[in-house]
Amino acid sequence: MLFEVDCITYSYPGQTALRDLSLTIPEGIRAALLGANGSGKSTLLRLLDGLYFPDSGTVRFRGEELIEEHFADDAFAYDFRRQVGMVFQNPDVQLFNPTVFDEVAFGPLQLRWPKSQVRERVAEILDRLRISHLKDRIPHRLSGGEKKRVALASVLILDPAVLLLDEPTASLDPRSQSQFIDLLVAWGGGTKSVITATHDLGDIEDIADRCYVLDAGQLVADRIPSEVLRDTDLLRRTNLVHAHRHRLPTGEIHSHPHLHRSEE
């Protein structure tokens, strides 16, 4: 198993984000953590990335428990960071270096890769994501789509076996969303594990083989995407769809469930 989450609870001051949540994520899978805002999916991603630690319960990565004591050990921490990469929802928090080149080089340098190899790999990944022309640019001056690409490049350069994505297409225009999804689908030739936290149902069948639906910090469904998309009651209950009303030519008001798709 890639991740085993067993009965975890996690609270922020005055608010419980995850409550008695258990799930397992197999190796090589493309998984989606689905849920409305505040459902706990971003918190869960941070627990899977060893950035937060649960108040109770356990999170295991390939059988190894993710606890603070293990991360105090350099060998464990470097190995884990090499294997698991995370792209944050807000690219501004992830782009803290003076230039795009430095940004992409940051991860491998912290993992003590030889500098010549870092230079080579940065050039390679920038070229692969078609952002070589941005290498000397200051990250905060980039457009939203460019920032997302740079953030993705800064993680993909480590060639992680597991990629955690927090709302990867949020605030992107439709064209950038589509390009970003294409990149993710093509990445690793389908051999890597990708876990995406999202409330966007539009691309769910493209990016996920399995959906974990969260509501108020609890797991309420663990199914394949087509089943989740067909279960209107589940989607309505978890605020992933809402009633869409419009007037028919006859003057009658018609109402039906409405999915949030990236094009809309």
Add this chain to the structure above:
Amino acid sequence: MSGVHTHQRSHGNFVEHTIEGLHAAIARAMYADTLAGRAGLLQHIDPRVKLAGLLGLILATALSAKLWVICAILLVSVAGAGLSALSIPALMAPVWLSALTFTGAIAVPALFLTPGVAIYKFPNLDWPITAQGLTTAGFLILRAETSATLALLLVFTTPWTHILKALRVFRVPVVFVVALGMTFRYILLLLETAHEMFESRKSRTVGKMSSGDYRRLAVSSGAVLLSKSFQLSGEVFLAMQARGFRGEVYVLDEFRMSHRDWTALALFAGLSAAAIWAGR
């Protein structure tokens, strides 16, 4: 400032003044980067060479005991600005004026208080201007003006991020350089956030606000920005950890010295040495 788009200043509206101020700060930061990207003499030189060379000239200015040597360095730096596509009236003149105002305030008493040969006496005033006082004031003002011009040459011809990296030549710790770079980057982000906050406030403000409202708005905006900056710093730290940061920062130094850079370094070294020797 030439090239920086500024709004017409309106009177009596705190929100508008704040928006204008934030806009101008962002525009200035962007304009400095635009200047650094122009095709000019100094823009093409390695930042480390520029930093070391211009610091050498500032040192020569400080050490010189002869006014003509300082004047010569000032002339060289003005010529450097011209060759680097920097507008003297728009960029240098305002700084010269500020330096003159501040240094002048310190230098004026020296005109009268330095003992020496009286060369002029104001009618009805017992304090004569002395030749030695005039020389002392001249040194103070010229040194300040020349040093400010040299510093401007560096700032306007080098991206801020490259200046920071170049600091490592002087063994400034990496963590300090990285922290400065991140501070600059996130100050700009917070400036943009503050700008949006005040624009949003303006869109919902009708009529004139009382001075009490101004104060409340300033304090609440400051509190919101502080809270946002705390949240942002926490998130940035997590993002750094997620990519392997363990408390020590490792960075890449991608500067490469070309023949032109070595020539510039030799020229800077020669000029500084000659100025120090001539100014003894």
